[in-house]
Amino acid sequence: MKHFSTLLLAMSLAACGPIPDVEPKSDEATATALYRVTFEATWSAATHPGSYPVGAHFSPLMGASHAHDAEAGLFRPGLAASTGIKNMAEIGNNTALRAEINTLITQGKAFRLLDGRAxxxxxxxxxxxxxxxxxxxxxxxxxxxxxxxxxxxxxxTHDLLTTTGWTASLRVPATFYDAGTDSGPDYTSPDQPTTPAQPIRAALTPAAPVGYFRLERIK
Incomplete structure (x- = not known):
C-alpha cells in the first residue's frame, strides 16, 4: 500500500510537469521616484546689467515626467511650438499645455503632470x-x-534613472529658449507675431543663466 501511494504521488507530479521557478518580485522601492523640483530664479540687475526689465518674473512651472523619447517631450528644438508652448511662452497661460500633457499621459508617453500654481x-x-x-x-x-x-x-529630458539607480540630486542651469512665435527683439518689445512661425531654438547664451533647476529625490 505504501508503495502504491508513492507511485501515485510520482505520477501526479509528472502530470503537473516541471515546477516553474518563481519570478522575483519587482523592487517596489525603486519602481518610481518622487522628486522635489525647485526653479531658482537668479535673473537680476546684477546678473544681467543693462537688460533687466521692470517687473521681471517667471510664470508657474509646468512639466511632465515622460519616456526618454523624442515624441514624449513637451517640445523639440528645431520644430514649431505647439499651442501650449506658444501660450506659455507669450502670456504665461498653461491651459493648453496642461491639456497637451494630459493627452501624452493618456497615450502612455507621459507619467505625471507637474502643475505649478504660483x-x-x-x-x-x-x-x-x-x-x-x-x-x-x-x-x-x-x-x-x-x-x-x-x-x-x-x-x-534629463534622464534621472541611471544604471546604479535614481539620481539623488542634480542642479543644472535653465536653457533659454525662443519659441519662434513673436519677433520682438527686446524683453519689453510690443507684440510682433512671427508669420509664419519659426522653429523653437535655444537663444544666444546671455551673460549668465536666468536661473537653475534643482532636483532632489525625496522618496
Missing part, C-alpha cells in the same frame, strides 16, 4: 514635486520669462 518675481524660487517611473524617467519643465516676446526657460 508665479515668482526674479530673483525668487518656485517649488513643486513630481513622480517618475522606470518607463518614464525623463523630465521636462518650462516657465515663461516675463516680460519677453516669447522666451522661456526650460529643463529638458
Amino acid at each position: 508665479a515668482t518675481a526674479s530673483p525668487g524660487s518656485l517649488t513643486d514635486t513630481i513622480r517618475l517611473s522606470r518607463s518614464h524617467p525623463a523630465l521636462t519643465v518650462v516657465t515663461m520669462i516675463a516680460p519677453s516676446p516669447d522666451w522661456f526657460a526650460a529643463l529638458e
Whole structure:
C-alpha cells in the first residue's frame, strides 16, 4: 500500500510537469521616484546689467515626467511650438499645455503632470514635486520669462534613472529658449507675431543663466 501511494504521488507530479521557478518580485522601492523640483530664479540687475526689465518674473512651472523619447517631450528644438508652448511662452497661460500633457499621459508617453500654481518675481524660487517611473524617467519643465516676446526657460529630458539607480540630486542651469512665435527683439518689445512661425531654438547664451533647476529625490 505504501508503495502504491508513492507511485501515485510520482505520477501526479509528472502530470503537473516541471515546477516553474518563481519570478522575483519587482523592487517596489525603486519602481518610481518622487522628486522635489525647485526653479531658482537668479535673473537680476546684477546678473544681467543693462537688460533687466521692470517687473521681471517667471510664470508657474509646468512639466511632465515622460519616456526618454523624442515624441514624449513637451517640445523639440528645431520644430514649431505647439499651442501650449506658444501660450506659455507669450502670456504665461498653461491651459493648453496642461491639456497637451494630459493627452501624452493618456497615450502612455507621459507619467505625471507637474502643475505649478504660483508665479515668482526674479530673483525668487518656485517649488513643486513630481513622480517618475522606470518607463518614464525623463523630465521636462518650462516657465515663461516675463516680460519677453516669447522666451522661456526650460529643463529638458534629463534622464534621472541611471544604471546604479535614481539620481539623488542634480542642479543644472535653465536653457533659454525662443519659441519662434513673436519677433520682438527686446524683453519689453510690443507684440510682433512671427508669420509664419519659426522653429523653437535655444537663444544666444546671455551673460549668465536666468536661473537653475534643482532636483532632489525625496522618496
